[in-house]
Amino acid sequence: MIHFDTDYMEGAHPQVMEQLMKTNLVQTPGYGCDEYSKRAKELLIARCGLDNKAKVFFLVGGTQTNATVIDGLLSHHEGVLAATTAHINVHESGAIEASGHKVLTLPSHHGKVKTEEVEEYISSFYADETYEHMVVPGMLYISQPTEYGTLYSKEEMTELHRICKKANIPLYMDGARLAYALGSPENEVSLEEIAHLCDVFYVGGTKCGLLFGEAVVVPQGETTLPHFFPLVKQHGALLAKGRLQGVQFETLFRNQLYEEIGVHAVRLALKLKEAFVNRGYQLHIDSFTNQQFVVLPNEIMDRLGEEASFEIWGARGVKETIVRFVTSWATKEEDVDRLIELLPTR
Amino acid sequence: MIHFDTDYMEGAHPQVMEQLMKTNLVQTPGYGCDEYSKRAKELLIARCGLDNKAKVFFLVGGTQTNATVIDGLLSHHEGVLAATTAHINVHESGAIEASGHKVLTLPSHHGKVKTEEVEEYISSFYADETYEHMVVPGMLYISQPTEYGTLYSKEEMTELHRICKKANIPLYMDGARLAYALGSPENEVSLEEIAHLCDVFYVGGTKCGLLFGEAVVVPQGETTLPHFFPLVKQHGALLAKGRLQGVQFETLFRNQLYEEIGVHAVRLALKLKEAFVNRGYQLHIDSFTNQQFVVLPNEIMDRLGEEASFEIWGARGVKETIVRFVTSWATKEEDVDRLIELLPTR
Amino acid sequence: MIHFDTDYMEGAHPQVMEQLMKTNLVQTPGYGCDEYSKRAKELLIARCGLDNKAKVFFLVGGTQTNATVIDGLLSHHEGVLAATTAHINVHESGAIEASGHKVLTLPSHHGKVKTEEVEEYISSFYADETYEHMVVPGMLYISQPTEYGTLYSKEEMTELHRICKKANIPLYMDGARLAYALGSPENEVSLEEIAHLCDVFYVGGTKCGLLFGEAVVVPQGETTLPHFFPLVKQHGALLAKGRLQGVQFETLFRNQLYEEIGVHAVRLALKLKEAFVNRGYQLHIDSFTNQQFVVLPNEIMDRLGEEASFEIWGARGVKETIVRFVTSWATKEEDVDRLIELLPTR
């Protein structure tokens, strides 16, 4: 059986595990006040081209990170703008609302929000005479790559940045799979650029080589997110052994491991995509990152399912079904080749 | 100046005020443990054709009532299904989310949800392999009449009841303007029928003749909403002088006042609607209740606005604008006639 | 039967009712955007000696007001300091916590916090090495008079003001029964002084002559409580017919009605207290306002209970019980005299 279900089917990248082993018995203070965390934060800030105003916080998982950051950015009367397909709107069991905030939805264009629609939402909002009875758009949430593997172009990112500045609301990027955006040949926005266009973003570790861990980067530090430490604790997102994220992120960013992980996974995903297209399958979405969404006739899907695992996207269709194939740092080229072999030409 | 902005521009119906005056110096215990409240609840339960299992709770306003009832009905992991245009989704400043619950939106058909779409949402939800990461549809919210003045037919109500029973979730009706549904010639669903089709609903007082006050009716009482009293208190919805709602609702339901209020307002609204149609205006929605939505050319709207007040629905358009005219128990026929007089034929 | 249970056993002061009747059919816009509300706010601001930076918000009830103000003043990681006996800590069904905030308790000295203990709490807090894992004291809640009828002296108020300024946290006063503090011969702190010592306070209407309604005064306006209007709506505390509080508060403050109400009730309460003392009863607390707390032998309590009603404070004791007697604007002197007559000398 070969597996393409998700990008979190293994433990951590061997270099990361090695470093966890090596440092295992070193004694450090808890809650991220250790040297590993300090160095990892410095590395990340430097890689983002930021100065010492910037702050980095290590959290554990994605849903938790989104809920905590959004709770920190929003005032009581504000909500978060996001595409209807956004992870925070669909797959987080209501974590945002459980913290008291509404997700204000915009149409999803293959996972992306359209810049004009963001701008229009905000201006219509304030044009409505009853707006004081409505939830104020208090921030914008985007993901790069999106939940559908699509990417914001540099022009789009610059435009979203401008719109948010004009509306005086923060722009937040969910980077759960950021390595797989940065590793895409179609990617136009570098980590440095992200750090200058977003008010807050996170560099995802869980899906990009770590056991777990997400690094929240706040370029303007406490100006943007004051008193964030106690909020992290309150959200149950503060790891006692904070050094674990320190050690792991230091490994990712000391050399080019983070970049290599992205490039590897995307290359294999695009190889797979090419095979699907060549064999006559319809792509559900034209993704240039590590997630590929294909429409499979149910019969073929079932046969394939005997030798490979993957995720049904939504519910099984009557005749054909949307299926997701995911690669990661851990995907072996031979498994991709084997999957391609199994694919009948339509 | 004549006013058609809303149905809460005056104080209370004169009979209600008279009763408040008459009882003003009577001493009663607080928090609704008084004889007026007791009698008002009995009257309402009888009028609904319910037995002594039923409970009635008096709250103060609509947003508060929705937030408290929904908080009471939902478990932590559940959300409330509602039309995108539902009051709880648009005009309650995020009160539902502030209590920790997500509003799960369904397409709005002139304010109504479509029965098939409700059923489809629920079955798709459970067909999705990842549903345990998503907010469970834990109840259905509807309003009668809707925020757009439209009405659910008996068939639709029966169907919604069936779907909710099948899914084992409560059906909740927001009756902020219920008198104006019951008073409509197009209405098919009586108060008794509502009480047998809904798990919880409220009979709105604020917009139907009272100073304030909403009566939450729970046909199966504590089976449906256990420990609701402390929740009402927690939501800040428990009035110290609870007798005030008792006195007011007793007046509404002792005779036929509630019914008369509805009939009066709807008759005048339909008179106005007929005039709009006859003069060639486009209805935004074909409403049979006390709210009428018309598309007015901006020029005409502005001229009319010099002698009459009404509400712009959403934002002002470029050339024409959707405008809402509302009647109530207090609307005078002469004001309606004067408004009609002012309307140029197109 | 004569009643001393609470100060909310009747409707509203006759002058208030008269005004509600007189204005009943006047048409106004909703949600407090009416002329009555505007004038009432101006009157209150003038009476407090404040300038046009000040803002006044009308809410409906006390628990609601506390929950909304505290939610507005606190950031996510902060809690509210209060005496263990504070209304917000005991009798609000967890409304503060339901909004996500912890009540940080200080010892109660007959309902009051001790200035030194407030200061000590704050300095100990920041001296604790683990304070970033603890809830930050983000504001101070006091009530005047307290839930036990006691009063803060001018010196105490000045000191609390100084401590809060130093700690950079707002001082909030719950004035549910403020009229009965201002009307006490022992009171040292005028409404003007309160307005200059507190960051937010409310002038209670429900217990001081109105049907309902609490006026939140914010001397520094939006600097202290930005975006408070949508929060009021979100908490279900925005009355559709906001003019009702406008009309009522205008009546209270147009002349000296508010002052007269306080003086009347306190005079009768002190007459009652004197009788208790003269007849040999032990005061549970030496109150100079409209609530009197007396220790009654159960036998006497039960006998008294046949002709008069009052509230057991907490639970019935084995041999004797603490009992509360409350007067109000509506208390008749003859009822007080009758109660005194019924009291056996011990």
Added chain:
Amino acid sequence: MIHFDTDYMEGAHPQVMEQLMKTNLVQTPGYGCDEYSKRAKELLIARCGLDNKAKVFFLVGGTQTNATVIDGLLSHHEGVLAATTAHINVHESGAIEASGHKVLTLPSHHGKVKTEEVEEYISSFYADETYEHMVVPGMLYISQPTEYGTLYSKEEMTELHRICKKANIPLYMDGARLAYALGSPENEVSLEEIAHLCDVFYVGGTKCGLLFGEAVVVPQGETTLPHFFPLVKQHGALLAKGRLQGVQFETLFRNQLYEEIGVHAVRLALKLKEAFVNRGYQLHIDSFTNQQFVVLPNEIMDRLGEEASFEIWGARGVKETIVRFVTSWATKEEDVDRLIELLPTR
């Protein structure tokens, strides 16, 4: 420098790390649906002497676990009884309140609640005439060992169980350091007994040999905690790579590792305690587990601090200070011996 600050200064027990390494590249489904998690749960259920009704959930950290379990157990109007010194009341940054629930405090007796005081609280609560305005005691939180290293006896546990059953509220035990209770020579309550006396408890991993991870055990499964999985997700406590806790807990419970860890740490802690006593120091608390609390003259504390690290408990005192020394699975006997050597006799 030798370290006694906390029991989470290292990574994981070498056997745990070894197992994580060995399984690192095995591919598994996410979110705990893997074979390691399944086996670990079975082992734990068997060790607790429970049947297949029991459920185990793996979460990440202690604060998160408490917040999620308490949120799952309480209804909206209920609060959690706990000692004033309870972790949930002091050191969780308001996580319980952020989920909407009040902590109802009982006096702390060296970290423990007194059985009579629990019973008295509950009976007084319902004897109070105004109890419907107060937060209902909806569950009892205890910790074993407590935050002060003390232990509940078998008699006390049996009594707490009885009181909770009688009041029909669940008894929840925080077992963050449970191994160090079970490993104490003074311990009277076995894991099996805990599993039969508590409604929910957790077996802490973070402080007892794992990188992270807490195992929530629910003896009666869904009867006690229905729909807990989505709540775990909502609280951001669901790890994508759930297998990590599976692998770790399987290692702890496959053999006797969990027991050995406890015995080792407690033996060294008691050796240290004996030395303190023998040298004339005052114990702040007589603890029989891995945390020792001693009163040190500031001069001695400062000198000791040059060669050893430990935690100041609360704030530094004027002349002497309460200090905490903690041992763990990782503490070396030579470090304890060295610390003892450094201690001057008083």
